[in-house]
Amino acid sequence: xxxxxxxxxxxxxxxxxxxxxxxxxxxxxxxxxxxxxxxxxxxxxxxxxxxxxxxxxxxxxxxxxxxxxxxxxxxxxxxxxxxxxxxxxxxxxxxxxxxxxxxxxxxxxxxxxxxxxxxxxxxxxxxxxxxxxxxxxxxxxxxxxxxxxxxxxxxxxxxxxxxxxxxxxxxxxxxxxxxxxxxxxxxxxxxxxxxxxxxxxxxxxxxxxxxxxxxxxx
Amino acid sequence: xxxxxxxxxxxxxxxxxxxxxxxxxxxxxxxxxxxxxxxxxxxxxxxxxxxxxxxxxxxxxxxxxxxxxxxxxxxxxxxxxxxxxxxxxxxxxxxxxxxxxxxxxxxxxxxxxxxxxxxxxxxxxxxxxxxxxxxxxxxxxxxxxxxxxxxxxxxxxxxxxxxxxxxxxxxxxxxxxxxxxxxxxxxxxxxxxxxxxxxxxxxxxxxxxxxxxxxxxxxxxxxxxxxxxxxx
Numbered sequence: 001x002x003x004x005x006x007x008x009x010x011x012x013x014x015x016x017x018x019x020x021x022x023x024x025x026x027x028x029x030x031x032x033x034x035x036x037x038x039x040x041x042x043x044x045x046x047x048x049x050x051x052x053x054x055x056x057x058x059x060x061x062x063x064x065x066x067x068x069x070x071x072x073x074x075x076x077x078x079x080x081x082x083x084x085x086x087x088x089x090x091x092x093x094x095x096x097x098x099x100x101x102x103x104x105x106x107x108x109x110x111x112x113x114x115x116x117x118x119x120x121x122x123x124x125x126x127x128x129x130x131x132x133x134x135x136x137x138x139x140x141x142x143x144x145x146x147x148x149x150x151x152x153x154x155x156x157x158x159x160x161x162x163x164x165x166x167x168x169x170x171x172x173x174x175x176x177x178x179x180x181x182x183x184x185x186x187x188x189x190x191x192x193x194x195x196x197x198x199x200x201x202x203x204x205x206x207x208x209x210x211x212x213x214x215x216x217x218x
Numbered sequence: 219x220x221x222x223x224x225x226x227x228x229x230x231x232x233x234x235x236x237x238x239x240x241x242x243x244x245x246x247x248x249x250x251x252x253x254x255x256x257x258x259x260x261x262x263x264x265x266x267x268x269x270x271x272x273x274x275x276x277x278x279x280x281x282x283x284x285x286x287x288x289x290x291x292x293x294x295x296x297x298x299x300x301x302x303x304x305x306x307x308x309x310x311x312x313x314x315x316x317x318x319x320x321x322x323x324x325x326x327x328x329x330x331x332x333x334x335x336x337x338x339x340x341x342x343x344x345x346x347x348x349x350x351x352x353x354x355x356x357x358x359x360x361x362x363x364x365x366x367x368x369x370x371x372x373x374x375x376x377x378x379x380x381x382x383x384x385x386x387x388x389x390x391x392x393x394x395x396x397x398x399x400x401x402x403x404x405x406x407x408x409x410x411x412x413x414x415x416x417x418x419x420x421x422x423x424x425x426x427x428x429x430x431x432x433x434x435x436x437x438x439x440x441x442x443x444x445x446x447x448x449x450x
Contacts, residue, residue: 132291135266139283140294140304154296155327162327 001035001195003188004095005102010199011087017199017206018079022072024206025079031202032082035195041086044127048085052078093117098184107179114180118167122160129156219243219278219348221263221378223403227271228258235259237272237403245371245390246380247436249418250398256382259403260284260353263380279348279378287354289338293326298337301326305341316340317366331358336366343370350379356388364388368437386420389436410434 001007014031017024032038042048055077063070100113133152134144142148219242226237235255241263250256261267262274264284276282286292295301299322302309309322316336318329329337335358342350352371356364368390371379381390395412397404406415410432413419419427426433426444433444 132286133294136292136294137304139292142304151294155293158296158325159290159293159327 001090001192003186003192004091004099005186006188006192006196007087007090007095008099010196011083013199013203014083015080017203018076018083020203020206022075023209024202025072025076027202027205028079028083029075031195031198032079032086035191035198036086036090041089043085043089047127048081051081055081088120088123091120093120096120097182098186101180101182102184102186106181110180110182111178118164122163126156126160129159219378220276221279221349222275222277223263223272224275225272226262226269226274228255228262228267229270234401235398235403236401239396239403239405241378241380241394243376243378244393245374246378246394246396247389247392248380248382248396248398248403249384249416250382251418252384254398255401256384256398257287257353259398260351260380260382263349264351276349281347282349282351283342283345283347284351285338285342285353285355287357289331289334289358290327292338293334296325296327298322298324298326298329301337302341305345307341307344312337312340312344315344317363332360332363335359336363339367339370343367343374346377348377350374350377351382352380353382354384355381356383356385361388365438372437384418386418388438392436409436 001010014028018028039045055074059070059074059077061070062068062073094117096116097110097113100109100111100116103109104112130152133155134148137144137148137152221241223237223239223241226235228235233255235258237259248256248259258267261284262269264282265274265276266284293301294304298313298320299309302312302322305312313320313322316333316339318333318337320329320333326334326337339352339355355367355371359367364385365388368388371381371390381392392409394408395406395416397406397416397418399417404415404417406412413423413427413432413436416423422441422445423433423436426441431444431447434440
């Protein structure tokens with residue numbers, strides 16, 4: 001999808017649809033299969049599989065303890081994860097700046113877009129950092145396992161906050177206060193419009209039972 | 219104990235690296251320009267990157283440590299105490315050895331790059347490794363810091379120590395020199411004769427060679443001795 005405005009709108013609608021009901025989640029998975037490059041749109045497959053396993057465990061616990069519908073939870077989370085992976089793979093950092101400025105103007109919009117873009121860049125670097133920490137732990141003679149994830153995560157978060165602080169200082173030193181000038185241009189092919197319309201249909205399906213559309217025939 | 223580069227090759231679209239050679243116990247210097255492939259070679263030597271061709275053969279090498287150029291890459295604890303504990307070391311001794319004026323509860327990543335480098339090098343130089351690979355160990359250090367690290371490296375007994383650096387002024391007691399030129403690893407030989415084949419030799423060493431005064435090693439004392447040597 002080439003138009004970042006439609007991409008973000010689709011992601012928003014599809015996430016709502018997947019979260020709302022299992023019908024919506026199934027519709028989202030179908031949408032993902034039709035309008036995305038499917039597996040090629042997933043950058044970090046190992047991370048995706050690890051997250052799926054985690055969701056599977058939570059779903060299993062929910063089912064076994066009777067605290068909820070584990071299968072429904074699993075299907076909806078898979079749908080949300082697929083949409084998130086697709087948006088992450090297709091988006092560039094300056095997409096958010098362009099969409100933010102187009103949507104909310106050169107002050108708040110620029111600021112929100114810039115923050116989102118920076119977050120995107122930081123997320124891209126996190127997997128490299130995670131790999132380095134893994135090597136560091138192994139070099140220290142410690143085994144890498146589930147116990148290592150919490151300390152590694154602490155270092156990652158701490159480092160991310162420190163870098164954010166440094167970036168803020170650099171921006172302030174360069175005289176940045178708020179807002180900025182930008183004239184975003186977007187290219188909207190027909191396929192993007194079709195995909196957006198279908199995402200809206202998926203959202204409608206999630207909130208209104210299919211039978212509502214055929215109320216006259218009941 | 220030895221590490222053998224057996225027709226090692228790495229290929230990128232616009233760059234390649236080949237290496238052949240045997241690293242025996244002692245302190246080796248691999249010099250080369252920025253971007254010549256020193257870090258790639260270090261990664262392959264440590265087994266953290268596979269070569270595209272050839273092999274790295276390690277005989278009698280069990281404990282390996284690669285010190286990355288950026289000390290942040292080694293941090294796995296939040297405080298200095300946690301970081302030292304991750305190396306199984308006492309924080310007080312490490313802080314003293316690193317010469318850092320702080321306490322053990324200080325967050326590691328709040329240290330300056332130079333302090334963090336000193337802390338990291340103090341940790342790894344306190345431990346015994348069969349193969350110790352130091353990628354740009356002098357980066358972020360001032361002259362005093364570099365000299366202290368050199369003293370610690372020179373004290374290492376046994377094992378293979380390899381310095382990958384473009385440093386031109388301060389060195390430990392080097393036994394063997396290698397250099398990366400035109401995408402290939404060149405064996406300059408054992409010291410002191412190695413300096414005669416060393417294209418990346420520091421200007422002072424080159425001048426000394428020109429006047430026939432070959433330093434016994436690359437330490438400051440030996441270079442000074444060569445500079446002040448009178449012809450007998």
